[in-house]
Amino acid sequence: LYRLSKEPQTKPIETRSIIQFIPFRLQQRLFTMSPKPSSDNGIEGDDEREEEEDFEEEEDEEEEEEEDEPRLKYQRMGGSVPSLLSSDAASCIAVAERMIALGTHDGTVHILDFLGNQVKEFSAHTATVNDLCFDIEG
Incomplete structure (x- = not known):
């Protein structure tokens, strides 16, 4: 049941500015909830204790994710x-089972081993190499 009061109505809170500070996963949980709960816990069923616990759980989950070791090692x-x-910028790259192809803006394709040593060079183009790909055989 709804309670009638003589208190003046307030303007609704503008959510656009608030949403910017809520993590995306929390936004998903907030905006995909079931219909409004009953008003037994206060105004429109909001219970501040539950909200604080949810926020703390979110912070704990984020901290756990940050503590994970990286899945890739970059070198x-x-x-x-x-x-x-040093003489030209890379424009594209393709990786095969045994080699790497590196295309540059001057139209050169460099074939490299996995240590970065040049195996072969093709200068067939005069413009930027836009894309590279290997067939099944490499």
């Missing part, structure tokens, strides 16, 4: 890659 390519990229 700067060595070999002849630094000298190749």
Whole structure:
């Protein structure tokens, strides 16, 4: 049941500014909830204790995610890659089972091993290499 009161009505809170500060996963939980609960817990069924607990759980989950070890180990390519990229910028890259192809803006395709050493070079284009791909055989 709804309670009638003589209190003046307030304007609704503008949610656009509030949503910016709510993490996306929490937004999903907030906006996909079931219909409004009954008003036994106060105004429109809101219970501040539950909201605080939910917020603390979200913070704990975010901290756990940050503590995970990285799944990939990154390492700067060595070999002849630094000298190749000192004269021209890379425009695309493709990785096969046994080699890497690196396309540049001057139209050159460099075939590299996984250490970054140049195996072969093709200068068939005069414009930027937009895309590279290997067939099934490599």
